[in-house]
Amino acid sequence: MSGILNSSIGRKFAMALSALFLMIFLLQHFTINLLSVFSEDTFNSVSHFMGTFWLVQYVFQPILIFGVIFHFVMGFVLEVKNRNARQISYAKNNGSANSSWMSRNMIWSGLAILAFIGLHFYDFWFPEINTKFIQGDMSGLLPNGEYRYFEELQHKFVDVWRVVLYCIAFVFLALHLLHGFSSAFQSTGANNKYTKGLQGFGKAYAIIIPLGFVFIALFHYFNH
């Protein structure tokens, strides 16, 4: 077990585990966001629950942050090592003959996602921390006595440029996952009679989830 992160396979395994974890988180995030389309009240109460329940705040949230940081830091580490493994590049390389664009550009789709996460933190996470822990307001209420979550969400999707940025980011997420989903299973060594089915499911996941986020953003843009 010792020094598993010092081996190429160990690092890939850790990368895959962090990625699988992020994909489960993404599903959960998507489900809650989707509630905002159907019911303002449900969205508000679930958001309040997630924002104040200790297990989510002090256990799941730190794990998630660790997972995200681990994933992109390891992504950079692997990228540097991999570039190092070929010091003179080919004068002519026909990568598209043998592999998908997505698989060859995980670092670029990943960087786009990282930029989006920065924007996302600026939009939602920092204000949330500010309200709850700096101003110490855990009530989740607006001055008028209503829950603030739905209000805050809609407010973010008024600006057309932010909506455009969100949509672009989710295109990159889709590209990342179109390769990443099945790749993560291969990395853990899971290549068996379920692989074909899993690859199909992965393609569906990689398209439906990001498309769903885009739909939610557009929904609020047109309905605020």
Place this chain on the structure above:
Amino acid sequence: MNLTLKIWRQKNANDKGKMVDYKVNDISPDMSFLEMLDVLNEQLVNKGEEPVAFDHDCREGICGMCSLYINGEAHGPDRGVTTCQLHMRMFKDGDTIYIEPFRAKAFPVIKDLIVDRSSFDRIQHAGGFISVNTSGNTIDANAIPVNKHDADDAFSAATCIGCGACVASCKNSSAMLYVGAKVSQFALLPQGKIEATDRVLNMVKQMDEEGFGNCTNTGACEVECPKGISLENIARMNREYLSAALKG
């Protein structure tokens, strides 16, 4: 056919090297790629120039000695063949063909298109063997029953000729397809089980020490491999490695 060749020339391991243009005329589409290079070399020798150095031996796709990165692909544009089995009919009259050595830090260029693939041998030495008594009282291999499915998979893995096209094609210069095949061919058979734990740990350790990159599962290796070695072998190696590492 008349062709323009852009070939990597490098005097020795320390030389910087560069791409040089050559013209060859009247090439028959029935020639193999290496025969076309023989024609070029004859021209060069007649002109008193240094011929292009390239690796080859059997010229029938079994030894794994030939290499070459042709027009951006290991062993050229055809599938399931080595460079020595590649025919000039895959190209058109007037084509420009890029010919480069397999590139990887772990495959340093020795001269022109010849690279040193002894890193593969060192990985093999680290664990790619089984301990059997060969001193006269050998047990008949058929005395041990083997599941047909496993036997087939082991045989497929064992068809790897160690050419290095997987490394050359991989954007990360990863050797996982090669090592995956070498680990699998033994891991699947009862004779290979005895050293299975040490084998995978030692071979992967050696692979990492040689400076090969990490696998991103792009699948380029499987497409370019002349022997059609499957990615399943990498997944099997990952499983073998993870369970061996957990054991101790």
